[in-house]
Amino acid sequence: MIAVPELRAALLSWFDASGRELPWRLGTEGARDAYRVWVAEILLQQTQVARGLHYYDRFLEAFPTVQALAEAPTEAVLKAWEGCGYYARARNLHRAAKVIVQNGFPSDYGGWLALPGVGPYTAAAVASLAFAEGRAVNDGNVRRVLARLYGETKPTDAWVQARADALLSPVRPGAWNEAVMDLGATVCTPKAPRCAECPLSAHCAALASGTPTAFPAPKVRAAVRKVEAVAVLIGDEREAVLERRGGGLLGGLMGLPMLELGPQQTEAAVLEELCARLGACPGELLGQVRHSMTHRQITLHVYAAASALPRQTVADAALSRLDHKALKLLRARQESLFAAPFTDGSSV
DNA sequence: AAGACGGGGCG
DNA sequence: CGCCCAGTCTT
Numbered sequence: 001m002i003a004v005p006e007l008r009a010a011l012l013s014w015f016d017a018s019g020r021e022l023p024w025r026l027g028t029e030g031a032r033d034a035y036r037v038w039v040a041e042i043l044l045q046q047t048q049v050a051r052g053l054h055y056y057d058r059f060l061e062a063f064p065t066v067q068a069l070a071e072a073p074t075e076a077v078l079k080a081w082e083g084c085g086y087y088a089r090a091r092n093l094h095r096a097a098k099v100i101v102q103n104g105f106p107s108d109y110g111g112w113l114a115l116p117g118v119g120p121y122t123a124a125a126v127a128s129l130a131f132a133e134g135r136a137v138n139d140g141n142v143r144r145v146l147a148r149l150y151g152e153t154k155p156t157d158a159w160v161q162a163r164a165d166a167l168l169s170p171v172r173p174g175a176w177n178e179a180v181m182d183l184g185a186t187v188c189t190p191k192a193p194r195c196a197e198c199p200l201s202a203h204c205a206a207l208a209s210g211t212p213t214a215f216p217a218p219k220v221r222a223a224v225r226k227v228e229a230v231a232v233l234i235g236d237e238r239e240a241v242l243e244r245r246g247g248g249l250l251g252g253l254m255g256l257p258m259l260e261l262g263p264q265q266t267e268a269a270v271l272e273e274l275c276a277r278l279g280a281c282p283g284e285l286l287g288q289v290r291h292s293m294t295h296r297q298i299t300l301h302v303y304a305a306a307s308a309l310p311r312q313t314v315a316d317a318a319l320s321r322l323d324h325k326a327l328k329l330l331r332a333r334q335e336s337l338f339a340a341p342f343t344d345g346s347s348v
Numbered sequence: 349a350a351g352a353c354g355g356g357g358c359g
Numbered sequence: 360c361g362c363c364c365a366g367t368c369t370t
Contacts, residue, residue, distance in 0.1 A: 040365080042365095044365040044366095045367075046353090046363090046365085046366060047355085048356080048364050049365075051364090052364095052365085085354025085356090086355090087353085087354080088368075089353095089366090092367085092368095117366095117367070121366055125365065140363075140365075140366085141364090141365065181365055185365080190362075190364085218362075218363090219362095221361090221362085248352065249352085249354095291355095293353085293355070294353075294355080295351085295354090296353095320355095322354095
């Protein structure tokens with residue numbers, strides 16, 4: 001049985017001494033700036049704080065207020081989000097900003113939950129951090145900390161939420177939420193937890209078991225799908241023919257015209273089909289690009305092509321890492337030709 | 349309940 | 360190279 005008041009006091013005093021100073025934690029505890037907290041919470045979904053910091057500054061500089069965000073063209077929002085991944089977050093952020101400019105910032109959990117891109121975690125975070133509402137967050141850190149504290153190998157969502165609700169400090173809900181997440185991120189880490197520094201070590205079932213990292217058990221993951229595709233580069237690294245990707249994968253971003261190889265399809269046939277769609281004339285192979293994402297491993301065969309289609313300035317468009325890699329192939333090829341001019345007499 | 353959705357960093 | 364990250368939305 002866990003002594004709740006002692007545990008709360010231990011974690012909160014650790015947090016007051018060792019909590020992180022982060023750019024979205026400006027202002028009074030429980031009364032943080034709602035816009036800054038909201039943007040941070042969206043940005044940090046499935047994104048580690050260390051990496052989010054850079055993007056956060058860039059985004060806040062581009063859109064210092066919710067009005068600025070709401071009034072911006074979607075393309076500018078995606079450009080500011082470029083490289084961050086999960087681009088539906090940026091599209092939803094933009095949509096929600098328009099709603100907020102109309103109706104004002106929601107002031108409670110239910111109001112936040114109704115906004116696009118805001119789920120239970122984000123609604124609880126903003127409500128507690130910016131509006132001092134007593135809502136416990138449930139994220140990857142909370143899940144790991146509580147699974148270890150109680151020695152649960154397979155914590156379900158409901159299990160975590162129930163424990164988090166029971167432990168939440170009614171006096172300092174925002175600080176409590178930040179404290180659990182800080183503990184998970186800096187002390188109760190996935191691989192090598194620093195149990196000697198942990199303010200909760202005396203209460204921890206996982207530590208008592210001798211193998212704290214066994215909690216929680218690793219999640220089973222879907223296999224990575226291997227995919228092959230053909231793309232055409234019409235233009236150069238600065239100006240090229242770009243298309244807007246629809247729907248799911250990299251949806252909303254711009255990119256080189258691309259077509260996935262179906263089963264049994266050859267690269268040549270797909271190149272032909274792609275060029276036919278564009279009314280372009282296929283050229284030579286520039287090279288291959290391999291790109292790994294959580295759920296896919298893509299091998300992209302990039303060909304030069306010729307066409308009169310309008311070209312766009314690459315620097316103004318929001319592109320995925322995959323497309324940036326593909327665009328670099330042309331320069332890499334030119335440099336290798338320049339270095340060894342006798343290997344190939346053709347012009348580029 | 350399960351799958352889709354990015355990208356990087358660390359062991 | 361596998362695992363995980365301040366999750367959410369769709370089917």
